[in-house]
Amino acid sequence: MHRLRYPFHDDVPLPGEAMTVAPGVLWHKMPLPFALNHINLWLLEEEGGWCAVDAGYGSDETRALWERQFTGTMGGRPLVRMVATHYHPDHIGLADWLATRFDAPFHCSLGEFAYARAVWHDLPGFDVAALNCHFAKHGLGADKVAQFVERGNTYHWGVPSLPVNFNRILAGDVLRLGGADWQTIPGYGHSPEHMALWCVEKKVLISGDMLLPRISTNVGAWGSDPEVDALGQFIASIERFLALPEDTLVLPSHGKPFHGIAPRVEALKAHHVERLAALRAACTEPKSAMDLVPVLFGRIFDLYQTMFALAECIAHLNHLWHRGEVRRDVDDAGVYRFHLV
Numbered sequence: 001m002h003r004l005r006y007p008f009h010d011d012v013p014l015p016g017e018a019m020t021v022a023p024g025v026l027w028h029k030m031p032l033p034f035a036l037n038h039i040n041l042w043l044l045e046e047e048g049g050w051c052a053v054d055a056g057y058g059s060d061e062t063r064a065l066w067e068r069q070f071t072g073t074m075g076g077r078p079l080v081r082m083v084a085t086h087y088h089p090d091h092i093g094l095a096d097w098l099a100t101r102f103d104a105p106f107h108c109s110l111g112e113f114a115y116a117r118a119v120w121h122d123l124p125g126f127d128v129a130a131l132n133c134h135f136a137k138h139g140l141g142a143d144k145v146a147q148f149v150e151r152g153n154t155y156h157w158g159v160p161s162l163p164v165n166f167n168r169i170l171a172g173d174v175l176r177l178g179g180a181d182w183q184t185i186p187g188y189g190h191s192p193e194h195m196a197l198w199c200v201e202k203k204v205l206i207s208g209d210m211l212l213p214r215i216s217t218n219v220g221a222w223g224s225d226p227e228v229d230a231l232g233q234f235i236a237s238i239e240r241f242l243a244l245p246e247d248t249l250v251l252p253s254h255g256k257p258f259h260g261i262a263p264r265v266e267a268l269k270a271h272h273v274e275r276l277a278a279l280r281a282a283c284t285e286p287k288s289a290m291d292l293v294p295v296l297f298g299r300i301f302d303l304y305q306t307m308f309a310l311a312e313c314i315a316h317l318n319h320l321w322h323r324g325e326v327r328r329d330v331d332d333a334g335v336y337r338f339h340l341v
């Protein structure tokens, strides 16, 4: 299997600065307050200004770095368009702040826009209560449920405000950005309606979180659609990227730009096949998703990591369940137990 190639090696943009990775396409990085400590953002040079793809997490640190970009990298020219790949806080966090400041139109898919608002406003089904109900059915203990309740809506931490309106991006749309055509490629399983952007002319794919070089994208089943086969959706989505040319430069949201779509897609598929096999092997007796989290992730203590690990474990179990490889029964305590068929 071919390895990935990283054309920029050890060159990375410094905080508040940017690096050209393709004609008119600039890479800049912003900090994140998590174990995953950075996000890559992209600036496309437009006539008379810039198009920003993704906005960064809503922190003072990110705002201060954007201020440096406004005068430095952007040379005082305005943002004329704001595009978000998806609704997660590190991507959409400062989108409203940026779009409002420059009176720039905001673009994203309906799935992401609507989901962002539903989560932000704690709508029933998208709130902490729905998540806790879902997690409790999968074996999360009452102590952890209480901690989630106490923590409240963490989406606000990274998304202080959201744009009140948007320009809807549809799957397969061609957007004219920075004087070039960018085709949208929808992705599912990580977020409701993620949009990657593919430029034929530049042979560049802005992959968002749907194709990352080093880490495996989080694929989860959450409170709003608890029985979703998110893993099946994710695998089918990344297979779409195989249609792109082999020499495509992939610009991921985390990690370094790389060449090698096919080997990366194959490696991710193999990774999930291996994890499904490990879960099957552990389901010789009825087990809850919470019992099975250590099979995928080892021991986890942190509440934030528990949330993603459990959602991901449920997504894997849902995949096996939808494929008829495991049964799902309910025990006396009302907890789902998965068992090999």
Ligand SMILES: [Zn+2]
Binding pocket: 086, 088, 190, 191, 209
């Ligand atoms: Zn994401």
